Amino acid sequence: MADDTELIKRAQAEDIDAFCTLAERYARRIHLLASHYCRNQQDAEDLSQEVWLKAYQALQSFRFDSSFYTWLRRITINAFLNHRRSGFFRRQGQTTAVQLMPLDSETLSESSLASSPENIYNKLLFDSVVDALSELTPSQRLAFLLRHYEGMSYEEIANAMNCSTGTVKKGVWRAITKLRARLSTESESQEALTSLANEY
């Protein structure tokens, strides 16, 4: 299996296959961030694919100074923030309770919706997480994702997002507060549902 360096060099020579192989390696991580950043699956796909298109166009500027994923993550952050500036997410209602997910047969056959009750519960929890994050500003949401899921330091995030460390810390703290409130409500309702189910 070709390593990243070889694939990048081939992709820099406009080999789309090599670039697609790179995309297949890292697509899940980028999509994971996009899924938490956006409120629905279609937006997440659009945003993550936009990241890959930007990466392909900027690949000539990659000088192997850092790992490919570090470079790609920088592009991801910029793409997310530019989407924020362009008002991409503003059109999505903050109080929307029901989300329309793409339910094609391909997705349904193996999706978590068609799986075990545990997966269904996890899906509901995930929706709660996304709802809680959607109540934050895009910067706060992105700061939390980078800190919690990507393990970046506050300084790295502040540098990448062009803001102060204090702003990043505040954003992460606000995200945790929101999540805590939302998930505790969710767990209470889950306990109530469980007890109600046991009664019947």
Add this chain to the structure above:
Amino acid sequence: MHNCREVKERLTELILEGRSDSELAAELNTCAECRAEFDVVNATLRTTTRVRETAIPAETYWPGYHARLRDKLSHVQVRRRKENTGASFAPLRLCVNFLLRPVPVPLAAALLVFPLLGLLAFQSTRKPAAPQSVVVHVPVTVPVVQEKLVTRVVYRNRYVPSRTSKRTGADSRAENTFAKSQMPRPDDVPTLAGFKPAADVKLTVIKGGSPNER
């Protein structure tokens, strides 16, 4: 001294970084409120970690995702190649674009009319090429008009009565009688019978003359 606010601020850092802080752990053991806060935040973050995999679509989703991505990349590549090819013809394209760019109607009309007017003006001022001239001497007889001097002396009445002056009826009657006496009688007017006028008439007007002057 234990400060709950300070401990709570450090909790997030401790949990997110996953490191153990013995001093903080000791403080948590002494304060039930801080311990409860730690447990709640820890549970929240563990829950988000647990459900994060839910965000990743099923394996069957990815072939379609990559096919769509490949399609978009192909479009980008085609466009980039076109741009690269077009770059070599950039000056020519620039000229064509300059010539084909939309022009306001009055400007276009002016651009059409002014050259036409200029062409017409040039054509009108340009004289046709003269043929080689040949000098021919032809004797021409010019008739000389015989001059005849006719002199008619006209006397003008110098004493024209003023409109503003007040005169009596007797004065004006006397003046009219004098003027009539000065006018030439019809039988005194010289006639021009038998005179054939020449082409030119010479008229001499003598200003300031009087009846006693010739």
